[in-house]
Amino acid sequence: MKPSSSLKSLLKNIDHKGYPAYKSTQGDYNFQNYILGIDHVQGDPFASPSRLNIQIKGKTAGFPKIYYNTSYKRIALQDHLTRLFGKSLEKFSFKAKGSGKSGLISISRCGQEVLERTACEICPDTGNITMHFDVGFPANGRSINSRELEKILFQFLPDCVESSLFYKNIDAKLLEQVIFLAEDQNFIRKQLPLLGLTSFVADGAILPRQSGISQKPLKSAVPFTSPEPFQITLNLPHHGPITGMGISKGITLIVGGGYHGKSTLLKALELGVYNHISGDGREYVITDASAVKIRAEDGRSIKNTDISMFINNLPNGKDTRSFSTEDASGSTSQAANVIEAVEAGTSLFLIDEDTSATNFMIRDELMQRVVHRQNEPITPFIERVRSLYEKNGISSIIVAGSSGSYFHVADHILQMDQYIPKDITAFVKEEAKAFPAASLPNETFAKPEFHRSFPCNRELKGNRRVKMKTLGKNAFSLNKETVDLRYLEQLADSEQTTALGYALLYAQLHFMDGNRNIKQVVDALFDLIETKGLASILDSKYVKSNLAMPRKQEVFGCLNRYRKL
Numbered sequence: 001m002k003p004s005s006s007l008k009s010l011l012k013n014i015d016h017k018g019y020p021a022y023k024s025t026q027g028d029y030n031f032q033n034y035i036l037g038i039d040h041v042q043g044d045p046f047a048s049p050s051r052l053n054i055q056i057k058g059k060t061a062g063f064p065k066i067y068y069n070t071s072y073k074r075i076a077l078q079d080h081l082t083r084l085f086g087k088s089l090e091k092f093s094f095k096a097k098g099s100g101k102s103g104l105i106s107i108s109r110c111g112q113e114v115l116e117r118t119a120c121e122i123c124p125d126t127g128n129i130t131m132h133f134d135v136g137f138p139a140n141g142r143s144i145n146s147r148e149l150e151k152i153l154f155q156f157l158p159d160c161v162e163s164s165l166f167y168k169n170i171d172a173k174l175l176e177q178v179i180f181l182a183e184d185q186n187f188i189r190k191q192l193p194l195l196g197l198t199s200f201v202a203d204g205a206i207l208p209r210q211s212g213i214s215q216k217p218l219k220s221a222v223p224f225t226s227p228e229p230f231q232i233t234l235n236l237p238h239h240g241p242i243t244g245m246g247i248s249k250g251i252t253l254i255v256g257g258g259y260h261g262k263s264t265l266l267k268a269l270e271l272g273v274y275n276h277i278s279g280d281g282r283e284y285v286i287t288d289a290s291a292v293k294i295r296a297e298d299g300r301s302i303k304n305t306d307i308s309m310f311i312n313n314l315p316n317g318k319d320t321r322s323f324s325t326e327d328a329s330g331s332t333s334q335a336a337n338v339i340e341a342v343e344a345g346t347s348l349f350l351i352d353e354d355t356s357a358t359n360f361m362i363r364d365e366l367m368q369r370v371v372h373r374q375n376e377p378i379t380p381f382i383e384r385v386r387s388l389y390e391k392n393g394i395s396s397i398i399v400a401g402s403s404g405s406y407f408h409v410a411d412h413i414l415q416m417d418q419y420i421p422k423d424i425t426a427f428v429k430e431e432a433k434a435f436p437a438a439s440l441p442n443e444t445f446a447k448p449e450f451h452r453s454f455p456c457n458r459e460l461k462g463n464r465r466v467k468m469k470t471l472g473k474n475a476f477s478l479n480k481e482t483v484d485l486r487y488l489e490q491l492a493d494s495e496q497t498t499a500l501g502y503a504l505l506y507a508q509l510h511f512m513d514g515n516r517n518i519k520q521v522v523d524a525l526f527d528l529i530e531t532k533g534l535a536s537i538l539d540s541k542y543v544k545s546n547l548a549m550p551r552k553q554e555v556f557g558c559l560n561r562y563r564k565l
């Protein structure tokens, strides 16, 4: 490691030279309280910015060990520091001037969810902190302006590090609240299975979002209130007693008139697999972390999936025990989504009629009389939902405002009434007696089989420069092959999408040998991440990428949507 003074003189020497001379700054420099690392230097002022890091010894940073000695607290601390450091960097971005990206300073932007990110890594043993961020090295035209870079590295950065990464200088009370919230959230998550619950929504929670493009809470929202028979009170370690709605295992139906807040509640449950930051409104909305939103996804590809639980005797004679298509219909796509979620180890389905294929969900009595069962390839979800719970232990929460069929199979029924849920289970069961249930034949069906294994896409093997490109939150492309993840609705952040892209690449190059099945591949990936960290799925030539941790369920979802296997 070199002293920071040598960086200073190096910068003086290369001023006004051609841009590539910046490359010589690569390396680690000692700045007394921290080390500045220059990992990657951009090729020109318009290219993606240079990649830097700050490394601080745990002793110097001074954060109490109890703030990072479990993974959920460490993640909360990392998230908080990324936000603090990001905020202080923001003040200086583009304060140094020049052409192209000159003077840009940026770090991963955190949203409403608290996610593990490669931007900030804290070692659970030593408390050593590493922050990764980007700096546009300043130039005039294409010649180096190193006096401006000196400002960034010798004035701005020390100021940011000092004010946001040392415990003694930050708002300790605020950080304590962050850690306490993480402990409370973790407490609820652990309590759910012990209490036989799939999810919890606290009274006072704010569920609706500002708009379709903003995840901030809606300002004028009606706060959540729990209906009586669903009410439970949990005694959180820091918050103390908190009352809210506990949704039991089994089959829960959410009904109600249009625009009364059904989908909003379901959406909050979908994202309740993550912890949310203070002020989000969904801090105490916690869902079984394995929950999967199931929806129709016309046009997706399906590879050798056993959808025979729902689809049989297709008119084209296709085998539905190992079903493949490049262009699935609404019902076959939703069937595949269910089966793949079972394979991914879910214990809770979340389904909204708004985004479901009707013929996958129900078939009413009259239709059964007109079109005989033998002529209908689809066994609707309503005929399987009970045994999925009883045999596979998978609960369902279903939003259905327009069909009463599910009344007969539901254990619990909620009605959303002007954004307030009411328990109507007893009332509905009484009313439903007058209406015959669509006959549900008690036929047995073969359990889906999960033996699928795929070899690596040959175009990638041996290709030294595979291009991975993230296309926002909804897709990425691997060597121009786009993988559409738009309908993995529980993806919360584009950095998760980036991570999925690299995970898919890594899995193919290292684990997909045609022998390991999909589950073994995903397990191998997560074992690697657990022992070596999320960044370990990045080959060294991709150091520039910021990743956020996806769930196992989304990794399965991503593998299942890649058309090149």
Ligand code: ADP
Pocket (backbone or CB within 6 Å): 207, 208, 209, 218, 220, 221, 222, 223, 224, 256, 257, 258, 259, 260, 261, 262, 263, 264, 265, 416, 419
């Ligand atoms: P549904 O699925 O029952 O038709 P939505 O959940 O889509 O209804 O909600 C309809 C509208 O009401 C949305 O614009 C949503 O933001 C808003 N909304 C939902 N919950 C609340 C609430 N608690 N307070 C105020 N507005 C809400």
Ligand code: MG
Pocket (backbone or CB within 6 Å): 262, 263, 264, 354
């Ligand atoms: Mg709706």
